[in-house]
Amino acid sequence: MTTFSERAAAILPGGVNSPVRAWNGVGGEPTPLASAHGSRVTDAEGREYVDLIGSWGPAILGHAHPTVVQAVQEAAAAGLSFGATATREVELAEEIRGRYAPAERVRLVSTGTEATMTAIRIARGATGRDVIVKFAGCYHGHSDSLLVAAGSGLATAGVPDSAGVTKGTAVDTLVLPYGDEQALTDAFAEHGQSIAAVITEAAPCNMGVVQPPRGFNRLISTLCRNEGAVMILDEVLTGFRAGPSGYWGVERDQDLAAGVEPWQPDLVTFGKVIGGGMPVAAVGGRQDLMEQLAPLGPVYQAGTLSGNPVAVAAGLATMRLLTEDVYARVAAAADRLAGGVSGILADAGITHAVGRAGTLFSIFWGLADAPVTFEHVSRQDTAQFGRFFHAMNAAGVYLPPSAYEAWFVSQAHSPADLDLVLDAVRAWAAAESARA
Numbered sequence: 001m002t003t004f005s006e007r008a009a010a011i012l013p014g015g016v017n018s019p020v021r022a023w024n025g026v027g028g029e030p031t032p033l034a035s036a037h038g039s040r041v042t043d044a045e046g047r048e049y050v051d052l053i054g055s056w057g058p059a060i061l062g063h064a065h066p067t068v069v070q071a072v073q074e075a076a077a078a079g080l081s082f083g084a085t086a087t088r089e090v091e092l093a094e095e096i097r098g099r100y101a102p103a104e105r106v107r108l109v110s111t112g113t114e115a116t117m118t119a120i121r122i123a124r125g126a127t128g129r130d131v132i133v134k135f136a137g138c139y140h141g142h143s144d145s146l147l148v149a150a151g152s153g154l155a156t157a158g159v160p161d162s163a164g165v166t167k168g169t170a171v172d173t174l175v176l177p178y179g180d181e182q183a184l185t186d187a188f189a190e191h192g193q194s195i196a197a198v199i200t201e202a203a204p205c206n207m208g209v210v211q212p213p214r215g216f217n218r219l220i221s222t223l224c225r226n227e228g229a230v231m232i233l234d235e236v237l238t239g240f241r242a243g244p245s246g247y248w249g250v251e252r253d254q255d256l257a258a259g260v261e262p263w264q265p266d267l268v269t270f271g272k273v274i275g276g277g278m279p280v281a282a283v284g285g286r287q288d289l290m291e292q293l294a295p296l297g298p299v300y301q302a303g304t305l306s307g308n309p310v311a312v313a314a315g316l317a318t319m320r321l322l323t324e325d326v327y328a329r330v331a332a333a334a335d336r337l338a339g340g341v342s343g344i345l346a347d348a349g350i351t352h353a354v355g356r357a358g359t360l361f362s363i364f365w366g367l368a369d370a371p372v373t374f375e376h377v378s379r380q381d382t383a384q385f386g387r388f389f390h391a392m393n394a395a396g397v398y399l400p401p402s403a404y405e406a407w408f409v410s411q412a413h414s415p416a417d418l419d420l421v422l423d424a425v426r427a428w429a430a431a432e433s434a435r436a
C-alpha cells in the first residue's frame with residue numbers, strides 16, 4: 001500500500017505545492033489536513049490538533065470564522081470573477097488605508113510575492129535606478145531579485161540562494177546583515193546613487209521572529225529619504241497581525257509615546273491577513289509613487305484575478321472583524337504561550353530564547369539570547385527542534401515544521417487550547433532534560 005506522502009510525491013514535487021509545508025527539516029511524513037475550524041485543524045485520519053500554523057498568518061480570527069464564511073458564500077453566489085472593478089475592492093482598500101495612513105493609494109494583487117515584486121518595479125521605475133538592498137534572512141516572496149539570502153523555506157532547506165536566478169539579477173541585489181546600522185550606512189556611502197530601494201520586513205518573521213533594534217527602521221527611512229531611494233516596508237506577514245497597524249504601528253505608537261515624530265515607509269506591502277485565508281495581497285504607499293502604476297504611469301502591473309470578488313469578500317469581512325478587542329485577545333494568547341513555553345524550558349534547563357514583535361513570537365533553540373542577524377539565527381539547534389516538533393505533533397499540537405518560523409496564535413485560541421500546548425511542552429521538556 002502506498003502512503004499518502006508517496007502518492008503526493010509521485011505527482012507533486014516533494015509532495016507539496018509550497019516547500020514550507022514539507023517536513024524535510026524535521027523528518028517524517030505529514031498526514032493531509034481535512035478541515036480547520038477556530039483554533040483547531042483535523043487531519044484526514046480524524047486526529048484533531050491545536051493549530052499554531054494559522055495558514056502561516058491569515059487565520060488571525062481562527063479558521064473558518066462564520067461571518068467570513070458567510071461573506072464568501074454570498075460573494076460566490078453573486079459571481080466568481082468579473083474582470084471589472086467592484087465596490088468591495090474599493091471598500092477593502094479604504095479599510096487598509098483607514099488603519100495604515102502611509103498607504104495613501106492601494107493596488108490589490110493576489111499574492112505577497114506579486115506585491116513585493118510590484119513595489120520593487122515602482123521603486124525602480126520612479127528612481128531610474130537598479131540596485132535593491134535587502135537583509136539576510138528577510139523573506140519577500142519568490143520573485144528572482146528577492147531570492148537572495150532569503151529566510152523561510154530557504155532557511156529550512158539550507159539553500160542560501162535559489163537556482164534559476166541569473167547572476168545579472170543577483171548583481172542588482174545587495175544583501176546586508178539585518179540590524180547592522182554601519183553596514184547600511186556604508187552601503188549608501190558607496191552605492192547611494194544607484195540604490196532604487198531598501199526592502200525590509202517591518203519585523204523579520206521568516207527567520208524566526210526578530211524584534212528590529214530600536215531605530216533601525218527609522219535609519220532606513222532617513223537614509224532612503226536623504227539619498228532619493230524608496231523604503232519598501234514588507235508587512236505581508238506582520239500587517240494587521242503584529243498589531244492593528246502592523247509592526248509600523250507598533251513603532252509609531254512607541255514614538256508617539258516618547259514624543260518623537262514617527263517615521264514613514266514610502267511603499268508598503270500586505271498579504272496574509274488582508275485576504276482572510278483567500279488570495280489577496282496589496283501594495284500601497286505614497287500617492288506620487290503609486291501613481292507611477294499603469295494606467296496612470298509608465299510602470300506596468302496587471303492581474304486577471306486581482307481584486308477577485310470572492311477573495312476580497314473574505315478579506316473585507318476579516319478586516320471589519322479586527323477590533324481592538326481581537327488584538328487584545330491575540331496578544332494575551334501570545335503572552336501566555338511565549339511566557340509559558342519559555343518558563344517551562346528554563347525550568348528544565350533547556351537553552352532557548354524568545355523572539356517577539358508585537359503579537360508575533362517564536363522560540364530559538366539552543367540560543368541564549370534573542371538573535372538579530374541570520375548568521376546568529378542559523379546557529380540554532382534544529383535537531384532539538386525536530387524532537388520537539390514530533391513530540392508536540394503526537395500530543396495534538398500542530399507547529400510549523402521548521403525552527404525558522406513564527407508560532408501563529410489567533411483570537412480563537414482558548415485558555416484550554418493553551419493549557420493543552422503547555423502540558424505537551426512540559427511533558428517533552430521533562431523527557432528532553434532526562435535525555436541530556
Ligand SMILES: *Cc1c(COP(=O)(O)O)cnc(C)c1O
Binds near residue numbers: 110201237
Ligand atoms: C509570506 C510572505 C511573502 C510572500 O507572500 P506570498 O503570498 O506567499 O507570495 C512576502 N513577504 C513576507 C514578509 C512574507 O511573510
